[in-house]
Amino acid sequence: xxxxxxxxxxxLDPTMGSEIKKTRPALVVSxxxxxxxxxxxxxxxxxxxxxxxxxxxEMLFDGKRARILLDQLRSVDKSRLAGKMGIIDSxxxxxxxxxxxx
Numbered sequence: 001x002x003x004x005x006x007x008x009x010x011x012l013d014p015t016m017g018s019e020i021k022k023t024r025p026a027l028v029v030s031x032x033x034x035x036x037x038x039x040x041x042x043x044x045x046x047x048x049x050x051x052x053x054x055x056x057x058e059m060l061f062d063g064k065r066a067r068i069l070l071d072q073l074r075s076v077d078k079s080r081l082a083g084k085m086g087i088i089d090s091x092x093x094x095x096x097x098x099x100x101x102x
């Protein structure tokens with residue numbers, strides 16, 4: 001089962017406009033009860049580039065600097081998930097997500 005806090009390779013294309021493109025790592029932010037019941041998950045893409053913003057927490061992931069693009073949340077079908085890459089501690093991103101959605 002896909003779990004909150006896990007990072008997967010996600011095929012994000014096709015996209016439009018300023019949406020983040022390509023197949024890239026993405027953090028699963030949807031709660032586990034949703035992940036178990038639905039064929040979709042909510043993800044936040046990771047990037048090593050992009051403008052630093054308060055809604056884009058920076059961290060090291062897989063030995064590289066990364067930003068979690070919480071401003072680019074997206075629901076994707078689980079068939080877009082390729083391979084699990086690891087886990088990111090929710091303390092690094094969950095409080096920021098809650099503040100954004102409050």
